Amino acid sequence: MKIRLRAFGIAKDILKSGVVELDEDQIQTTGDVKSYLSKAYPEFDDLLTFSLAVRDEYQEDDYMLAENDEVIVIPPVSGG
């Protein structure tokens, strides 16, 4: 499936870009995106945690993506 990753904070540093276009058959859910990221960029596993958001909402791993969805990669937040 074709999706677009948008990354912030340290996730942007790991991806070396704020936006990454993906076209991967094995990606159907947000869980698949997490597996893909851990494999392609092992530094994600060094993070305390990381979450994904779609349509400005945090999504669990079973969230079904649609073609051309934008998936936000959210490393541990540290506002305040």
Next chain:
Amino acid sequence: MKIRLRAFGIAKDILKSGVVELDEDQIQTTGDVKSYLSKAYPEFDDLLTFSLAVRDEYQEDDYMLAENDEVIVIPPVSGG
């Protein structure tokens, strides 16, 4: 004993003065002052409570007064 009462808030209204000089043989302690006030000015018993202070500290009823002490009459506080 000779003492001076200094009153604030509604206590000043009840005593009709911010300062009252007393010379009463039966007054030895702050407790005696309270009894005197309740008898002489029954409106004190209508208050939610009232306290006495000497030398800028709240005092219990058994506090022994000295000649010419200034006793502060403190009706319920309502700062803030």
Next chain:
Amino acid sequence: MISVKISEEKINPTNSYGEVTDPGVGGTVQFVGTVRNQTKGKKVLRLEFEAYESMAIKEMNKIAETIVAQWSATHVSIHHRVGTLEIKDIAVIISVATPHRKVAFEACQYAINTLKERVPIWKKEIFEDGEVWVAAHP
């Protein structure tokens, strides 16, 4: 650092915050008490605050010292206004700066609760048809 003050001057949150912040402080909790326009549905025109000042300052200092000792606060500021206050005027500002924010909330709440219980300051509400010393009667 402790700052305790009673005055007729207007007070504001930024000034109070400025008194407790420093480059080592991460979190500050402030309580601001404001003159309300009504009490139990009755319209208040203005308030008059009176303090027994020397003792009020002493009691406010005790509160601040307790906060520094018990909650390891870095800085505490407690300022109370007296005199005539209009609706929306600020009557009191308490600011507590601590290394950890959780205790700043506890300490600031302790401060305003204890101030309202113990500090010899009295307010009189002025209505259209009279005036009342707040909390005097049951």
Next chain:
Amino acid sequence: MISVKISEEKINPTNSYGEVTDPGVGGTVQFVGTVRNQTKGKKVLRLEFEAYESMAIKEMNKIAETIVAQWSATHVSIHHRVGTLEIKDIAVIISVATPHRKVAFEACQYAINTLKERVPIWKKEIFEDGEVWVAAHP
């Protein structure tokens, strides 16, 4: 009334207070988060804050709405700065005005705790010899 904002402009407690006060409000609790000059003893030169803005605003609104619903807050203001912040700059101010002060403390504490857990804002500490995304690693 809810006011939620993310901006590069300086923020201050008096403005935040002004947003939540009205003639019916008696008590306001504010939390002010400030840029500290050190982390674990290491000197911080400055901070850079970045937000995923549309979602951060949405999450901040959820916090404010929860406070209005659960704690009957009258007004809530949550403002966060982004961009480059110097030591002592204010990063966030949360103000909660309620009819009863006890719940204002609870609600304000809930707001800052939840903001730090959920709102997509990130800060990078700049040291003399490098930089670190705060809280990224265990």
